Amino acid sequence: MMLSNRDQLALYKRVCALAVEAGDLLKRGFSRRVAVSYKGRIDPVTEVDLASERFIVEKINGAYPDHDILTEEDTIKRKRASRFRWIIDPLDGTVNFAHGFPIYCVSIAVEYDGEVIAGAVCDPERGELFHAARGRGAYLNKQRLHISREKNLERALLATGFAYDIGTSRRNNLGYFARMAKQAQGIRRPGSAAIDLCWVAAGRLDGFWELKLHPWDTAAAVLILKEAGGKYSRVNGKPYAITDPDLLATNGHLHDPMRRVLTGKYRGTNRK
Ligand code: IPD
Ligand code: CA
Ligand code: CA
Numbered sequence: 001m002m003l004s005n006r007d008q009l010a011l012y013k014r015v016c017a018l019a020v021e022a023g024d025l026l027k028r029g030f031s032r033r034v035a036v037s038y039k040g041r042i043d044p045v046t047e048v049d050l051a052s053e054r055f056i057v058e059k060i061n062g063a064y065p066d067h068d069i070l071t072e073e074d075t076i077k078r079k080r081a082s083r084f085r086w087i088i089d090p091l092d093g094t095v096n097f098a099h100g101f102p103i104y105c106v107s108i109a110v111e112y113d114g115e116v117i118a119g120a121v122c123d124p125e126r127g128e129l130f131h132a133a134r135g136r137g138a139y140l141n142k143q144r145l146h147i148s149r150e151k152n153l154e155r156a157l158l159a160t161g162f163a164y165d166i167g168t169s170r171r172n173n174l175g176y177f178a179r180m181a182k183q184a185q186g187i188r189r190p191g192s193a194a195i196d197l198c199w200v201a202a203g204r205l206d207g208f209w210e211l212k213l214h215p216w217d218t219a220a221a222v223l224i225l226k227e228a229g230g231k232y233s234r235v236n237g238k239p240y241a242i243t244d245p246d247l248l249a250t251n252g253h254l255h256d257p258m259r260r261v262l263t264g265k266y267r268g269t270n271r272k
Pocket of ligand 2: 049072089090091092093094
């Protein structure tokens with residue numbers, strides 16, 4: 001059965017409202033010292049990650065008890081074989097958050113039959129809610145979002161990120177970073193993949209890539225980027241699904257140049 005427009009809109013509203021509420025929870029937690037524990041050598045989780053996740057999961061369970069839920073902190077194990085699945089990063093940018101560095105967000109998306117139909121990313125520090133529903137455009141609060149028009153890599157501002165296994169894995173993005181840094185105007189590492197992607201959607205950045213992402217990092221923001229007119233694929237140019245680890249997301253004009261730099265096929269002007 002097809003999802004009706006009415007049902008899609010109701011879910012979209014719920015996704016946005018939940019993201020704003022969870023964003024408020026994060027912001028309240030940001031102003032005090034939080035307890036941090038470690039999932040790996042440098043991979044932190046704070047009490048606020050867990051509180052945000054519990055809050056969101058409880059709300060979804062209350063409103064849609066039969067829907068599946070995929071969360072980063074894995075507080076919910078049950079699989080319900082529903083056509084709906086919520087995908088949640090309760091706090092994206094945990095390292096920033098734990099240090100009092102004010103770039104972090106909450107990301108919430110909902111899938112129907114395996115396709116993301118609505119997503120919201122709330123950045124409470126800037127009062128910015130990025131949101132989109134499939135086929136209805138992307139917005140920052142009430143303003144329609146559009147990607148940038150930059151066509152020249154040497155004038156492009158890009159972002160990337162590094163996975164927590166950077167110190168122990170060969171596939172650590174440092175080679176890609178070095179190659180791209182020679183060709184672009186600048187590269188930033190804001191520390192929240194969902195915000196990075198939303199900022200490409202908003203035209204603040206011209207492109208983004210990262211190698212080891214998870215569905216909760218990208219589910220909402222990739223829909224937002226797509227609805228803002230952006231292009232996305234795997235780093236080698238093949239189609240990207242949210243279960244794939246690597247992602248290249250751009251304003252479209254820079255997609256091929258960036259893909260060629262990353263795959264070592266672009267000589268560019270700066271060869272040393
Ligand atoms: C991380 C952030 C970071 C990215 C990492 C992610 P977390 O998510 O999005 O920018 O580089 O790959 O794991 O752990 O803060 O939710
Ligand atoms: Ca997280
Ligand atoms: Ca994340």
